[in-house]
Amino acid sequence: MAPGADGAALRVGRTTARVRYPEIDRMGVAHHAVYLIWFELGRTELMRECGCPYGEVEEREGILFPVVDLGCRFLAPARYDEVLDITTRLTAAKGARVRFEYQVERSAGPVRLAEGYTVHAAVGCDGRPCRLPEELSVRLVGPGGQTA
Amino acid sequence: MAPGADGAALRVGRTTARVRYPEIDRMGVAHHAVYLIWFELGRTELMRECGCPYGEVEEREGILFPVVDLGCRFLAPARYDEVLDITTRLTAAKGARVRFEYQVERSAGPVRLAEGYTVHAAVGCDGRPCRLPEELSVRLVGPGGQTA
Amino acid sequence: MAPGADGAALRVGRTTARVRYPEIDRMGVAHHAVYLIWFELGRTELMRECGCPYGEVEEREGILFPVVDLGCRFLAPARYDEVLDITTRLTAAKGARVRFEYQVERSAGPVRLAEGYTVHAAVGCDGRPCRLPEELSVRLVGPGGQTA
Amino acid sequence: MAPGADGAALRVGRTTARVRYPEIDRMGVAHHAVYLIWFELGRTELMRECGCPYGEVEEREGILFPVVDLGCRFLAPARYDEVLDITTRLTAAKGARVRFEYQVERSAGPVRLAEGYTVHAAVGCDGRPCRLPEELSVRLVGPGGQTA
Numbered sequence: 137m138a139p140g141a142d143g144a145a146l147r148v149g150r151t152t153a154r155v156r157y158p159e160i161d162r163m164g165v166a167h168h169a170v171y172l173i174w175f176e177l178g179r180t181e182l183m184r185e186c187g188c189p190y191g192e193v194e195e196r197e198g199i200l201f202p203v204v205d206l207g208c209r210f211l212a213p214a215r216y217d218e219v220l221d222i223t224t225r226l227t228a229a230k231g232a233r234v235r236f237e238y239q240v241e242r243s244a245g246p247v248r249l250a251e252g253y254t255v256h257a258a259v260g261c262d263g264r265p266c267r268l269p270e271e272l273s274v275r276l277v278g279p280g281g282q283t284a
Numbered sequence: 285m286a287p288g289a290d291g292a293a294l295r296v297g298r299t300t301a302r303v304r305y306p307e308i309d310r311m312g313v314a315h316h317a318v319y320l321i322w323f324e325l326g327r328t329e330l331m332r333e334c335g336c337p338y339g340e341v342e343e344r345e346g347i348l349f350p351v352v353d354l355g356c357r358f359l360a361p362a363r364y365d366e367v368l369d370i371t372t373r374l375t376a377a378k379g380a381r382v383r384f385e386y387q388v389e390r391s392a393g394p395v396r397l398a399e400g401y402t403v404h405a406a407v408g409c410d411g412r413p414c415r416l417p418e419e420l421s422v423r424l425v426g427p428g429g430q431t432a
Numbered sequence: 433m434a435p436g437a438d439g440a441a442l443r444v445g446r447t448t449a450r451v452r453y454p455e456i457d458r459m460g461v462a463h464h465a466v467y468l469i470w471f472e473l474g475r476t477e478l479m480r481e482c483g484c485p486y487g488e489v490e491e492r493e494g495i496l497f498p499v500v501d502l503g504c505r506f507l508a509p510a511r512y513d514e515v516l517d518i519t520t521r522l523t524a525a526k527g528a529r530v531r532f533e534y535q536v537e538r539s540a541g542p543v544r545l546a547e548g549y550t551v552h553a554a555v556g557c558d559g560r561p562c563r564l565p566e567e568l569s570v571r572l573v574g575p576g577g578q579t580a
Numbered sequence: 581m582a583p584g585a586d587g588a589a590l591r592v593g594r595t596t597a598r599v600r601y602p603e604i605d606r607m608g609v610a611h612h613a614v615y616l617i618w619f620e621l622g623r624t625e626l627m628r629e630c631g632c633p634y635g636e637v638e639e640r641e642g643i644l645f646p647v648v649d650l651g652c653r654f655l656a657p658a659r660y661d662e663v664l665d666i667t668t669r670l671t672a673a674k675g676a677r678v679r680f681e682y683q684v685e686r687s688a689g690p691v692r693l694a695e696g697y698t699v700h701a702a703v704g705c706d707g708r709p710c711r712l713p714e715e716l717s718v719r720l721v722g723p724g725g726q727t728a
Contacts, residue, residue, distance in 0.1 A: 169320040176601055208353070208355075216635050365487045464650065498609075
């Protein structure tokens, strides 16, 4: 089976985050916009584990990855001070597009709180779309990943 | 044509926001999570225009509207200090669900920056789903709106 | 009396902000960090009124104004959806330093919610301190302002 | 020497934080408001270590600790993805007031980035000032701490 096919992840990473006080609202639960921050933590750590930390990609390679599409479904609320498990899957990296999928779960119990995805365009410093450089692509998804 | 059918909005509202300094990132453009804040401003003003300001709904009616699903596509970046037009459409209010759709455009020119949607569940103070109270429903979408 | 002496402001500006939902916390009041955002809105509008919008100063003049010192006292809470009046005073602009003072009040009644200050260093793109360019200084504080 | 006298801390705690992408601005460094979030992380962890996690104090004891005064000096910028050491000192807990002091340093090298303080009022659920309950006070600062 080709990598990335049938929802198989090219890469999987896990990290944790704790719900901060200013992230909760009057309902006592994390505001929905904060999940996008947690998704970003998830893919940041995944890229670091792949040997291509995002800061270096941006500074050395001159490649930016703005979000072009995202979605999120919310299943249960995250409460103040809870520790969350964020699972991030790189599910596609083809041409100038990279797709990540995320699950946020309560660490203390097997409760899924949210699941979502982001699609990113690779763009150069001039803001124009560009293909992923070969070396970056290989680090992210392995030698055959671009064709996924 | 029934209200809400074929993408017709039950209600439309417009508001503006200016891109704040802490909302931009190193790319000099608004971070993608900020669009969810602008969407929230949009539906807040729409609900106020409908005669049911969100704060009162929450405090007096004891109804909360947590987001259960959202999506956003990003078409062009929003830059520091730009004024944005946020158009919000209430496109469905049926049973315990309310759906809003959003467009964010640059005020200075007819450039669409992003479009998205949020779906909200009406829940009581106990966190359980509840139908919209009749009076709230009528204010939001008119007498026939619930059947849309 | 020299401008800026005895707490006299070199410039005064007023703007408003409305408390947003994600800005409140479980206490139902605005989180204290948000006041720094409101202070920033205040000085942004003041600089715009002086004819030197911050974005242009940064981009055209290559001058940045990072905060080097700040303080804030909180007198009463700001609640969700309240409209606030932000009064900003430019109280010193000397050498490479600029000082702003702020008052945040509830628009609906004469209630002072917070008061604070920020001190900014003028730095060039290389991160080194620099004197305010003459033209910028004149726009900000008038011909004699630098000596305040 | 009495605890808390001469700047001696009643309690000291250390935690770390990593600079997140949305926390940086166009200058590529953390926005100044984010330091207040890091200060909050610092005192949250310190209170947890004292056996009185903030969430429990708020929920079980019905005591809130709104910030009434704060200050911060910025010495050097924090850059994207840097790991920071946050040192928090509880320096006073007397009557209805608690004071924390903070230092933020770059983990990778002995560079002080910022130092600041927050003063908190203990208030009950009715918003009125109250003395710290004896048990909470003992946990926070030890048997003699209230007299510091």
